[in-house]
């Protein structure tokens with residue numbers, strides 16, 4: 157069975173999880189009603205987010221308990237760095253140069269979330285780190301799948317965000333999220349104890365809250 161620990165965390169943080177997955181920003185992506193400036197603000201910040209997130213995976217390379225886990229973390233860095241090109245292409249289509257994007261300041265919500273996961277990895281072990289990263293990786297897969305299943309989700313003519321949804325609903329991203337669920341269970345089999353669970357749940361719930369704050373930052377245009 158896969159995703160035993162993840163499903164437990166999600167159940168125990170159910171209200172924070174649904175505030176993240178079903179955020180107003182997400183609903184706006186799904187039906188195409190999200191104002192374009194909100195999406196643009198989000199996407200520029202998400203580019204900056206990904207760079208910091210790659211650093212968190214780099215901590216994972218260091219903390220990995222064996223070579224196989226080390227490779228997984230290294231592959232994660234590769235996948236994230238690829239995702240940044242997708243962001244730059246979209247920004248270019250709005251007339252934003254790579255330099256303009258890269259020289260934008262990180263919003264407070266970006267700093268809060270990325271430093272939180274980096275610190276979880278620096279302070280804890282690999283299980284702490286992957287639990288703190290999981291709302292990001294698995295949450296976007298869940299959001300992509302839910303939005304793709306709705307009528308206008310993947311319809312390029314009806315929804316300007318159809319390409320974004322297709323990316324996360326797509327087979328290769330869904331497979332990546334599935335791998336990350338399996339990784340959490342492998343690490344849990346090595347080092348989860350009941351005594352540790354409350355601290356892991358606290359890490360998970362905080363990361364979920366920070367993901368919801370990230371959507372809100374997009375909606376508000378806040379820095």
Ligand SMILES: Cc1ncc(C[n+]2csc(CCO)c2C)c(N)n1
Nearest residue numbers: 202205209235236239292293296370
């Ligand atoms: C705020 C925010 N949270 C999650 C993701 C999704 N994401 C970030 S790294 C990664 C794994 C490798 O691609 C994925 C799916 C995002 N882009 N922005």
